[in-house]
Amino acid sequence: MNTVSLTLNEILELAKKTLLANGCDEENASILADTIMRAERDGSVSHGLFRLPAYVAGLKSKKINGKARPELENVAPSIIKVLGNNAVAPMVLSLGLPAVIDLAKKNGVAVLAIKNSHHMAALWPETEAIAEAGLVGIACTSYKPAVAPAGATKPLYGTNPISFAWPRPGKTPVVYDMATASMAMGEVQIAKREGHKVPLGTGLTKEGKETTDPGEIADGGVILPFGGYKGSSIAMMVELLAGALIGENFSFETAAKDNNDGGPPSGGEFIIAISPEKISGKGWDKHADQFFSKMSAMDGVRLPGERRHKNRLDKGPRNINEELVNKIKSLS
Amino acid sequence: MNTVSLTLNEILELAKKTLLANGCDEENASILADTIMRAERDGSVSHGLFRLPAYVAGLKSKKINGKARPELENVAPSIIKVLGNNAVAPMVLSLGLPAVIDLAKKNGVAVLAIKNSHHMAALWPETEAIAEAGLVGIACTSYKPAVAPAGATKPLYGTNPISFAWPRPGKTPVVYDMATASMAMGEVQIAKREGHKVPLGTGLTKEGKETTDPGEIADGGVILPFGGYKGSSIAMMVELLAGALIGENFSFETAAKDNNDGGPPSGGEFIIAISPEKISGKGWDKHADQFFSKMSAMDGVRLPGERRHKNRLDKGPRNINEELVNKIKSLS
Numbered sequence: 001m002n003t004v005s006l007t008l009n010e011i012l013e014l015a016k017k018t019l020l021a022n023g024c025d026e027e028n029a030s031i032l033a034d035t036i037m038r039a040e041r042d043g044s045v046s047h048g049l050f051r052l053p054a055y056v057a058g059l060k061s062k063k064i065n066g067k068a069r070p071e072l073e074n075v076a077p078s079i080i081k082v083l084g085n086n087a088v089a090p091m092v093l094s095l096g097l098p099a100v101i102d103l104a105k106k107n108g109v110a111v112l113a114i115k116n117s118h119h120m121a122a123l124w125p126e127t128e129a130i131a132e133a134g135l136v137g138i139a140c141t142s143y144k145p146a147v148a149p150a151g152a153t154k155p156l157y158g159t160n161p162i163s164f165a166w167p168r169p170g171k172t173p174v175v176y177d178m179a180t181a182s183m184a185m186g187e188v189q190i191a192k193r194e195g196h197k198v199p200l201g202t203g204l205t206k207e208g209k210e211t212t213d214p215g216e217i218a219d220g221g222v223i224l225p226f227g228g229y230k231g232s233s234i235a236m237m238v239e240l241l242a243g244a245l246i247g248e249n250f251s252f253e254t255a256a257k258d259n260n261d262g263g264p265p266s267g268g269e270f271i272i273a274i275s276p277e278k279i280s281g282k283g284w285d286k287h288a289d290q291f292f293s294k295m296s297a298m299d300g301v302r303l304p305g306e307r308r309h310k311n312r313l314d315k316g317p318r319n320i321n322e323e324l325v326n327k328i329k330s331l332s
Numbered sequence: 333m334n335t336v337s338l339t340l341n342e343i344l345e346l347a348k349k350t351l352l353a354n355g356c357d358e359e360n361a362s363i364l365a366d367t368i369m370r371a372e373r374d375g376s377v378s379h380g381l382f383r384l385p386a387y388v389a390g391l392k393s394k395k396i397n398g399k400a401r402p403e404l405e406n407v408a409p410s411i412i413k414v415l416g417n418n419a420v421a422p423m424v425l426s427l428g429l430p431a432v433i434d435l436a437k438k439n440g441v442a443v444l445a446i447k448n449s450h451h452m453a454a455l456w457p458e459t460e461a462i463a464e465a466g467l468v469g470i471a472c473t474s475y476k477p478a479v480a481p482a483g484a485t486k487p488l489y490g491t492n493p494i495s496f497a498w499p500r501p502g503k504t505p506v507v508y509d510m511a512t513a514s515m516a517m518g519e520v521q522i523a524k525r526e527g528h529k530v531p532l533g534t535g536l537t538k539e540g541k542e543t544t545d546p547g548e549i550a551d552g553g554v555i556l557p558f559g560g561y562k563g564s565s566i567a568m569m570v571e572l573l574a575g576a577l578i579g580e581n582f583s584f585e586t587a588a589k590d591n592n593d594g595g596p597p598s599g600g601e602f603i604i605a606i607s608p609e610k611i612s613g614k615g616w617d618k619h620a621d622q623f624f625s626k627m628s629a630m631d632g633v634r635l636p637g638e639r640r641h642k643n644r645l646d647k648g649p650r651n652i653n654e655e656l657v658n659k660i661k662s663l664s
Contacts, residue, residue, distance in 0.1 A: 076440030076610040078410045108408030109443045109604070113611050136577060151632035164569050176565040227559020233508040233636055234566065236627075237496050244620035245468060247612025252626055272441070272604075278408040279445050280579025288576035294584055295568075300483035304565055 003319035011318065012037040014328060015052055021332030022059045024066035028091050035090040035121050040318050043311035046186075047122040049324055054120060055088065056331050058263020064088060064118045070095050078103060078110045081246075084117030086266060092117040093126050096271070101133045104273035112271040113246035120264035123163035124177040124308070130273045131165035131173035139163045140238040141269040144255040147181045148222045150232035153208030155222050158251035159184060160238035165305075167276070169285050174292065175305035180235035182226045188214045201228060241270040335651035343650065344369040346660060347384055353664030354391045356398030360423050367422040367453050372650050375643035378518075379454040381656055386452060387420065388663050390595020396420060396450045402427050410435060410442045413578075416449030418598060424449040425458050428603070433465045436605035444603040445578035452596035456509040456640070459497035462605045463505035469497040472570040473601040476587040479513045480554045482564035485540030487554050490583035491516060492570035497637075499608070501617050506624065507637035512567035514558045520546045533560060573602040 006014065015033035024032070032055065039048035058064035068087035072095055075081045080103060082096040096112045103110035123139045130137025143158030163177035182202045191198050191214035198214045205211050206220035217223065225231040243250040248268025249257065258265035276284040295301050338346065347365035356364070364387065371380035390396035400419035404427055407413045412435060414428040428444045435442035455471045462469030475490030495509035514534045523530050523546035532542055535549035535556050543549060557563040575582040580600025581589065590597035608616040627633050 076607070077438065078442070079440035079611055081611065106409065107439065108411035109441055110410070111441045111606065111611065136572070149627060149630060149633050151634070152630040153632070154630060156626060156630065164565070166572050178562050178565060180562075226562045230510050230512075230558045230563065233496070233510060236636070239623060240468070240498050240620065243623065244616050245606065245608045245611060247616065247619070250623045250626075252623070274443065274577065275408070276577045279411055279413065279443065279577060284576050284579065287579070288572065291571060291575065291582045291584070294488060294582075295481060298481060298484040298486060298488065300485070301481050302483070304568070 002322040004322045004325050005317040006320050006325070007317045008037055008041055008315070011040050011049065011320070014325070015049065018052055018056065018328055018332045019059070019066065022056045022066065024059065028066050028068065028088065031090045031094050032088045035125055038125060039122060040320070041312055042308040044122055044124075044308060047120075049320060049328060051120050052328050053331065054263045056263075057261045058118055061259055061261040061263065063259055063261065063266065064263060070117070072096065072099055075113075078107045079113065080110065081113045081115065082117075083115050084266075087117055088264075089114070089117045089119035089121060089269065090125070093129075097126060097129050100271060100273050101130060101135060104130075104135050104275050105133070105278070108278035109272065109274045112273070114269040114271070115246065115248055116266050117269070118264040118266060119269060122177050123161050124165070124175050124305070126269075126271060127163040127165035127177070128173055128175050130271075131167040131175065134167045134169060134275070134277065136167065136274040136276060137163075137165040137271065139269060139271045141242045141267065142239050142249070142251045142254065143267070144258065144265065145251045146185060146223055147225055147235060148204065149236065150225060150229040153204055153222065156252060157181075157225065157235045157239055158254070159223075160235045160242075160251070162234065162238055166288065167285070168289070168292075172309040173305065174303050175308070178226075180225050180231055180238060181223050182231070183223065185218065185223060188217050188223065192218050242268050246270055334654040336654045336657050337649040338652050338657070339649045340369055340373055340647070343372050343381065343652070346657070347381065350384055350388065350660055350664045351391070351398065354388045354398065356391065360398050360400065360420065363422045363426050364420045367457055370457060371454060372652070373644055374640040376454055376456075376640060379452075381652060381660060383452050384660050385663065386595045388595075389593045390450060393591055393593040393595065395591055395593065395598065396595060402449070404428065404431055407445075410439045411445065412442065413445045413447065414449075415447050416598075419449055420596075421446070421449045421451035421453060421601065422457070425461075429458060429461050432603060432605050433462060433467060436462075436467050436607050437465070437610070440610035441604065441606045444605070446601040446603070447578065447580055448598050449601070450596040450598060451601060454509050455493050455495035456497070456507050456637070458601075458603060459495040459509070460505055460507050460637075462603075463497035463499040463507065466499045466501060466607070466609065468499065468606040468608060469495075469603070471495045471601060471603045473574045473599065474571050474581070474583045474586065475599070476590065476597065477583045478517060478555055479557055479567060480536065481568065482557060482561040485536055485554065488584060489513075489557065489567040489571055490586070491555075492567045492574075492583070494566065494570055498620065499617070500621070500624075504641040505637065506635050507640070510558075512557050512563055512570060513555050514563070515555060517550065517555060520549050520555065524550050574600050578602055
């Protein structure tokens, strides 16, 4: 793969310029470009510039409103709802996160229910922002059916990611952000191309049989949830929390409503923030550090999020796929 | 296995009499006996009378206070803390659940943080009670180290169960209650006895190697979390939510503090209740039913909790292990 070297600021400006040229106003473009730059910065490249052409597709088809102004509603004493009004998710989060953080600091726990926004980024930016404010953050969202419930042979669940962040004042938070799918279909396709087998439980053939051959999964088969029946239950929970609980689409509804332009469909996100300080008072962070010390002292164990935070320390340029950069440049 | 036939009322009375004879007062005995009877009723036999000798051990050693009166504190507008004062968990829940349900109905979301109680029951009784009040319920708790974090070869996490319940007004809730361990060590021992292999990923040998031989796991090896690295992250989250978040023990601390009498150690539980009605208004239940209809229509898929609710419809006597009944009778 040929790459070009871009500074973090060049990545930000490339993304912003492309978004401005495709219907975003200054505020929407700046906020989404920042999320894209931070993904590249942290080595989360599948959520960085790689997503930009899809956002542009959604802007061009007008399903995304690049000039949207989300609206915040306090629907109950500890619940904040943000109507996305077809904005990209980072724009919606920029309004909702400070509000849910304030509310959780006051009430001990608060929920942020996001509606009608277009999410195609990672979830760690939101849970990490909550953790950086000293709170526990949990976020999840659904998408379009790609994953069969355990026992079934046809998709119903999205890849349904869930992210969790634990605050560590003075240190980087402990954060994970994972699909509840066993593997992304893109990874299955890479395994197929490279001739690797995949673990049993990754997916089924088009006849609904278990297989370790990625080709059989990619060619009309289906992905399974991670961890069998237990992971399937977690994936179901994500459908419900990011669906009927907040009055938003289930994955099967998203698929029925989306225009399939390749851009992120309209959907919701469920976020919760909880205050350890309010629940257990001073000293909670030192207590947690005793646990993390035990974990870190074990051979072979890494605290979730460590790799990303290490990447972040590098302020230098990043090597970006040249073909991708050229494709993006052609969009403005 | 020889069994004796006991009516549900006989099960309740046997449990209650045994608890009264071992230091419980009327209220503690009634509430714990009811939880035990409901486990037998629902076919959740590993959490029924089977646990009674362990509770008695904890009562005899005085680590459990059979006359305890838990105390409720409103520590923040949406947080309820219950100090267990060494009561058995069902006694603590009988005080905390109505309070967290009321608060979640008012504020949209509320947390119940339970401290210093002795939990050896399933978690579905608490999440199901929340769902029967029209709310989403999530509960989790840790125990003593029995599960190695993914990548490690020594235990740090407890079996760390997590339960989720979705309310369905006029119908039984959809409920799951699962260990984040791949399998209980008891099940591994059964597989060893019966000569079955276990799936790769269930556990490690005492040398820290992967194995499908349950004997190698049972004889000085260690259980792994379900679902590899992803399940391990869920197990870690349970340690944090039921530990430092609520000011309670991590599993490694529980092991260090417990007197190892075989009874449930002192520990905490994290519970959250969320109101779909407050977040998304009327119609949320019909919306969710569309999703459950899709799920149920798939061959091979069962809604979590269905089997237990079906067992519950049988009001007749249950066949109980005769040896267990005799053992229990000898305790009073």
